[in-house]
Amino acid sequence: MVSDVLLGELAALAVLSPAAAFAALGAYLLLLRTPSERVVSRAVLSALSVSLAASLAIWGSAVAAPYAFVPVKLGHWFATRSYAFELVLLVDRLSATMMVLVSLIALTVGRFSVAYLHREPGFARFFLLLALFSTGMLALVSAGTVDLLFAGWELVGATSVLLVAFFHEREAPPRAAVRVYITYRLCDVGLLGGAVLMHDLAHSSQWGEVFGGAPWPGAAASLGPGAATALALCLFLAAMGKSAQFPLGSWLPRAMEGPTPSSALFYGAISVHAGVYLMLRVAPLLQRSPAASAVIACVGAATAVYGTTVGRVQADVKSALAHATMTQVGLMFVEIGLGLYWLALVHLFAHACLRCLQMLRAPSALRDAQEIRAAHAGEPLPPLGLAARVLPAALVRRAYWLALDRFHLEALQERLVAAPLMRLGRVLDRLERRWVAALSGWPERAAVEPGEPDAHAPGAPERAMAFEPAASDRKGART
Known part of the structure; x- marks a missing residue:
């Protein structure tokens, strides 16, 4: 059975290994130049391998001692008179299982990405975000406090958004x-x-x-x-x-x-x-x-x-x-x-x-579907739905x-949620501008909104007649 001290060190190692890879690669990219694909991939994959080994050791200890519930205190991030943000990891059966899953899947996907993103301009950026995501997700699942869980939660969300926009040229x-x-x-x-x-x-x-x-x-x-x-x-x-x-x-x-x-x-x-x-x-x-x-x-x-x-x-x-x-x-x-x-x-x-x-x-799914249809020699496939x-x-x-039409869910969200919030935002913005204009002594310009022409500027009536906001394209692309 692993001691509580060693268990805490392993938990910290599992979380901090990808964080160290992210910090090293990020500093290298900022201060020097983009390293080679081999250097980038080896740095991140090595860190993920260390994290997986530590997670497996923690999981084995949790299985050997099924009643393990070990809070690991790493200190304070900051502290005031009435509150202290404590860095606490929690090792139990749930967190140990999730740590193994996260590190295993991240390592597998990272190894797959070496060949999949070969010669891609954003190769280093992808692996940098992979290391940051692994840090956030491991912190999330091993967090012993809701504060640390929130920090990991936000790191996961940020990397998710950045990777969705990975091909930003489109x-x-x-x-x-x-x-x-x-x-x-x-x-x-x-x-x-x-x-x-x-x-x-x-x-x-x-x-x-x-x-x-x-x-x-x-x-x-x-x-x-x-x-x-x-x-x-x-x-x-x-x-x-x-x-x-x-x-x-x-x-x-x-x-x-x-x-x-x-x-x-x-x-x-x-x-x-x-x-x-x-x-x-x-x-x-x-x-x-x-x-x-x-x-x-x-x-x-x-x-x-x-x-x-x-x-x-x-x-x-x-x-x-x-x-x-x-x-x-x-x-x-x-x-x-x-x-x-x-x-x-x-x-x-x-x-x-x-x-x-x-x-x-x-x-490869399209090729698999074509092979299945070819195996039926042109005959219609049997219905699977009840x-x-x-x-x-x-x-x-x-x-x-x-x-x-996906049950018109997106249209309903835009009509019932997005549009009222936008109207409320415009009303609040207009009230704020009038209040600021009144305090500044320019009440005649209080109603001017962003994008609207100033009535006191030269040529404003002509521009106001020609101003017409373009309709937004609400259709989303799918791969």
């Missing part, structure tokens, strides 16, 4: 990255609010102090049902955004604009399961709050139905795999809502490995057309 990837970024920003308010609530209600940010030191999934939290429900729902909002749950999952197919290795890493194996991990980590809260568990199960069931319906009519393999991932993650949330935490963890591990392999083989044989034909046709 128009579609940056547009998809903006959609991913906006969804993350809106939903991460829930994680921030949950952290504040945890500090206020439990007077601590450490999982061990809030939920007790029992081995995962632990006993019910000591908070009251109302407090537990509010805290769980705040955290679930963040999990919905990161794990693409209904109705916030329209960004997931668009995120496939990034390179295939990043799609496999983020949206097939690791990042998309971060919300599932968060709900597994706060299982003691869900045991105290049946209402929050019911909400999680209902949202997961709705996501599974939506994902499988839309995924069956997709014309490209990446979109089909994205919706299949959405479906399986929804089922994991159903399992969590029903209290089947161990089943959800096994489901997460198996699905991440399978989906990563499918994403990496996505470029709905076409059970439901009325009119209902099946209607569901088919709705699935092609």
